[in-house]
Amino acid sequence: MPLSLGPRVPRRLKATLLATAASVCLVAASAPPAPLGVGDRLFPYLGNPGYDVSSYDLSFTYPGDNSKPLRAVTTIDARTTRRLDRVNLDFAHGRVDSVEVDGRPAAFTTAGEDLVITPENPLPRSSRTRIAVRHTSDPVSPKGRDGGWVRTADGLAMANQADAAHLVFPCNDHPSDKAMFTIHVTAPEGYTAVANGLPAGVARSGGATTWTYRTQHPMATELTQVSIGRSTVLHRTGPHGLPVRDVVPTEDRKALEPWLARTPDQIAWMESKVGPYPFETYGVLVASATTGFELETQTLSLFEKKLFTDTAYPKWYVESVMVHELSHQWFGDSVSPRVWSDLWINEGHATWYEALYAEEKANRSLEARMKAAYSASDRWREAGGPPAMPKPPKPGQKIGIFRANVYDGAALVLYALRQEIGKPAFERLERDWVRAHRDTDATTADFQRLASDVSGRDLSGFFRAWLYGEKTPPMPGRPDWKAAPPSKTAKK
Numbered sequence: 001m002p003l004s005l006g007p008r009v010p011r012r013l014k015a016t017l018l019a020t021a022a023s024v025c026l027v028a029a030s031a032p033p034a035p036l037g038v039g040d041r042l043f044p045y046l047g048n049p050g051y052d053v054s055s056y057d058l059s060f061t062y063p064g065d066n067s068k069p070l071r072a073v074t075t076i077d078a079r080t081t082r083r084l085d086r087v088n089l090d091f092a093h094g095r096v097d098s099v100e101v102d103g104r105p106a107a108f109t110t111a112g113e114d115l116v117i118t119p120e121n122p123l124p125r126s127s128r129t130r131i132a133v134r135h136t137s138d139p140v141s142p143k144g145r146d147g148g149w150v151r152t153a154d155g156l157a158m159a160n161q162a163d164a165a166h167l168v169f170p171c172n173d174h175p176s177d178k179a180m181f182t183i184h185v186t187a188p189e190g191y192t193a194v195a196n197g198l199p200a201g202v203a204r205s206g207g208a209t210t211w212t213y214r215t216q217h218p219m220a221t222e223l224t225q226v227s228i229g230r231s232t233v234l235h236r237t238g239p240h241g242l243p244v245r246d247v248v249p250t251e252d253r254k255a256l257e258p259w260l261a262r263t264p265d266q267i268a269w270m271e272s273k274v275g276p277y278p279f280e281t282y283g284v285l286v287a288s289a290t291t292g293f294e295l296e297t298q299t300l301s302l303f304e305k306k307l308f309t310d311t312a313y314p315k316w317y318v319e320s321v322m323v324h325e326l327s328h329q330w331f332g333d334s335v336s337p338r339v340w341s342d343l344w345i346n347e348g349h350a351t352w353y354e355a356l357y358a359e360e361k362a363n364r365s366l367e368a369r370m371k372a373a374y375s376a377s378d379r380w381r382e383a384g385g386p387p388a389m390p391k392p393p394k395p396g397q398k399i400g401i402f403r404a405n406v407y408d409g410a411a412l413v414l415y416a417l418r419q420e421i422g423k424p425a426f427e428r429l430e431r432d433w434v435r436a437h438r439d440t441d442a443t444t445a446d447f448q449r450l451a452s453d454v455s456g457r458d459l460s461g462f463f464r465a466w467l468y469g470e471k472t473p474p475m476p477g478r479p480d481w482k483a484a485p486p487s488k489t490a491k492k
């Protein structure tokens, strides 16, 4: 759907409370604007109460220089869940020029990392509303804070997990509010833009091209991907005719092809374990950038080029990392965490299938890996907290909540569960989980309940010990496994 933009009304944030007499009255009559959140224990100010976003329409204009802000329009269709005098969006790294609510100019200001909008008239409960924000999107990271846009050698990519989508565009930045996305990118001649979902049009005008992409399934803001670069899009076919498209720097396409060619078989392998691939397309986005991580952005996972070109990495390792991100499409993307403390479900499963693939395809013993994890588990719990009660991120610390306790530490919980309920029940649980919660979000309690249902046993004691215990419980069926004592110098 083409955007209806209306007249451009440049306006700086500070001046906006004077915008109209009506909004001045409204603001004066209520409490001062304050940052709000949905109550996530790990990120108290992420997300906002009072509405549910149904769709985002994002429009970015890339100037051809990745150190300069993009012009952007973000249009949000939402349904209110209560009467709202103000609407809070998360947005923390760009200039806001104007805001319209249902086609009418609205006053706005900032509070913390929120953009606080005061519509002309309060929005009634259970009503549909459309909020359009004209803004810039700054690809240069704020000081001491990574995430959002990733500047590559030839353009931009995106890495918003866990709390950085609102550095790129105004949104309800929490995985509990998934929505449909349409993404338009306008870039100068010579660039190629690709985003989540399937292509929905290309238009050329005045030396620039506008690409449009649309998701067929709801998506969390943290999983948004936009690639702009001197790229080539390579097409291939996955299981059941699934369109697979990879996005690579044009100069590297030949060198990368042997890796990219592995994807259809990897998808088939994952389908043999957990059931049908959950989305409309998949592919690998290779970025010439140093991120220090790969990321499971929905339908188009982000990888550092170095993973494929650095010959120090063994083949089995590279492929198992590809499977890690692929398996997140089921665990983390299609079924997303209700709150960030549920992260162990994402990373535990992705690590599990990464390790299982390495065992089945390259004889890397899963049991040996789990035994080593068992030995380190008490130390990981001390450093990062128990898997389902991770410690909050420390400001300025790159690793955030992505510590060993939710990777191999959480895969170890799945191994213990398989030991406890047996392989057939475990495999049934995995399939039932992704089927039952497809296209929505789910909690640790949901996982425990399903595991108990599938195994026909009350597993609450098992999960309490394994997910919330300070110490790693004894491994069922492996009485000889020992956890090394936490080191005295481990950082709290």
Ligand SMILES: [Zn+2]
Residues within 6 Å of the ligand: 324, 325, 328, 346, 347, 350
């Ligand atoms: Zn992961």
